[in-house]
Amino acid sequence: MTALFALATSLLWGLADFGGGLLSRRVPALTVVVVSQTIAAVVLGAIVVATGGWSEAGPRLWFAVAAGVVGPVAMLAFYKALALGPMGVVSPLGSLSVAVPVGIGLFLGERPGLPRIAGILVAIVGVALAGGPQIKGAPVQRQAILLTLVAAFGFGAVMALIAEASTTLTGLFLALFVQRVTNAVTGGAALCVSVRRGTPALPPEGFPYGSLPAFAFVGLADVAANGTYSLAAQYGPVTVAAVLASLYPVITALAARFLLGERLRPIQAAGAGLALAGTLLLATG
Numbered sequence: 001m002t003a004l005f006a007l008a009t010s011l012l013w014g015l016a017d018f019g020g021g022l023l024s025r026r027v028p029a030l031t032v033v034v035v036s037q038t039i040a041a042v043v044l045g046a047i048v049v050a051t052g053g054w055s056e057a058g059p060r061l062w063f064a065v066a067a068g069v070v071g072p073v074a075m076l077a078f079y080k081a082l083a084l085g086p087m088g089v090v091s092p093l094g095s096l097s098v099a100v101p102v103g104i105g106l107f108l109g110e111r112p113g114l115p116r117i118a119g120i121l122v123a124i125v126g127v128a129l130a131g132g133p134q135i136k137g138a139p140v141q142r143q144a145i146l147l148t149l150v151a152a153f154g155f156g157a158v159m160a161l162i163a164e165a166s167t168t169l170t171g172l173f174l175a176l177f178v179q180r181v182t183n184a185v186t187g188g189a190a191l192c193v194s195v196r197r198g199t200p201a202l203p204p205e206g207f208p209y210g211s212l213p214a215f216a217f218v219g220l221a222d223v224a225a226n227g228t229y230s231l232a233a234q235y236g237p238v239t240v241a242a243v244l245a246s247l248y249p250v251i252t253a254l255a256a257r258f259l260l261g262e263r264l265r266p267i268q269a270a271g272a273g274l275a276l277a278g279t280l281l282l283a284t285g
Contacts, residue, residue, distance in 0.1 A: 002236025005228045006244030012225035014251020018259075019218040021252070026208060029079045030194060031201050033072060034187040036219030039212075041180035043220060048170075048177050056171035060164065064175040067161035067226075068182020074154025076190065081147035096149070098124060098246040100156025101163070105238030112239050120243045123278025126250070129271025159242060162226050163233035172230055176223055243278070 023032045048054060102120070112120065165175035195201050225248075232241035250271070 002232050002241050003244055005232035005235065006241045007247070009225045009229040009232060009241075009245040010247040011251055012221045012228065013245070013248035015255060016218050016221035016225060017248060017252045018255040019214055019221070023211060023214055023218065024079075026203055026211075028194075028199070028201060028203075030076065030187060030191050032215070032218070033075060034184060034191050036215045036222070037072075037180050037183040037187060038219075039216045040219030040223045041177060041184050043216075044173060044177035044180055044223060047173050051170045051173055053170045053174035053177070056166065056168060056174050058171075060166060060171070061175060061178050063161045063165040064178040065182050067158045067165065068179040069186055070154045070161070071158045071179070071183055072187040072190065074151045074158065077147045077154065078151035081144045081151060096152040097155035097159070098242050100153060101160045101233075101242035102239045104160050105242065108238075110237045110239050112237060116237075116240060119278045120239065121278070122274055123243050123247065126247075126271045126274030126278055129267050129274060156242075158226075159229060159245065160238075163230050163238065163241075166230065167234070172227055175230075176227055179226065180219075180223060 020029075020032055020036070023036075162175065162179065165179070166172040191201055225245075229241065229245050232245065235241075
């Protein structure tokens with residue numbers, strides 16, 4: 001079950017990133033974050049009311065609040081790093097996020113067997129290569145590296161925090177709702193600051209209401225990914241769940257290949273193959 005839920009997490013995160021990337025080509029990235037997370041919060045609020053999730057309120061919800069604060073900060077740092085580029089360096093470095101939950105799992109005493117250790121190493125290398133690392137070319141700004149490392153730590157922290165936010169299904173719905181509300185509030189505050197500094201919140205033609213289904217998909221897919229990751233971490237070793245969940249860059253690259261016609265570079269194709277091999281080792285180990 002751990003492998004199944006973690007792979008579902010990769011699929012959902014990969015598709016959410018793909019959709020968010022497409023929307024960010026027309027709408028400022030911060031606006032995409034705020035709108036998509038607000039829609040997700042509304043839907044989750046209805047689910048919490050319907051399932052009686054409020055009865056699960058407790059100290060663990062502070063983990064969800066922390067995840068909701070850290071998430072937008074990490075995302076903004078990552079977008080800024082991508083803007084500074086080159087993306088061929090920034091994107092693979094972002095996969096270092098897996099080190100946070102894996103490190104926590106090892107610290108708490110998890111000791112995967114040799115096949116799984118091999119699977120972890122192969123999958124991490126595969127994810128890094130799937131991002132298409134730039135071996136040579138334009139120099140990388142130190143700020144871009146620093147921002148990417150901040151983003152990677154933040155993404156990894158969110159994975160670890162959301163896994164601790166609940167122990168039941170109804171509690172998970174409540175934790176995800178709290179996380180999304182915090183995401184929307186944090187992102188909204190950042191958006192207000194950005195607008196005051198003169199950065200437009202919308203494109204010249206105004207808000208693309210026709211894209212609301214896409215905003216909803218991005219927000220809900222991200223929510224579902226957090227939920228399936230939390231379940232994966234509860235069912236089995238965090239070290240395995242975190243690595244399998246980190247395969248989402250492969251999904252994003254494949255979506256771009258088949259939906260947009262973007263060609264995978266040889267190094268990306270090799271990375272996708274290694275990631276799949278690592279997945280098989282983890283699933284069978």
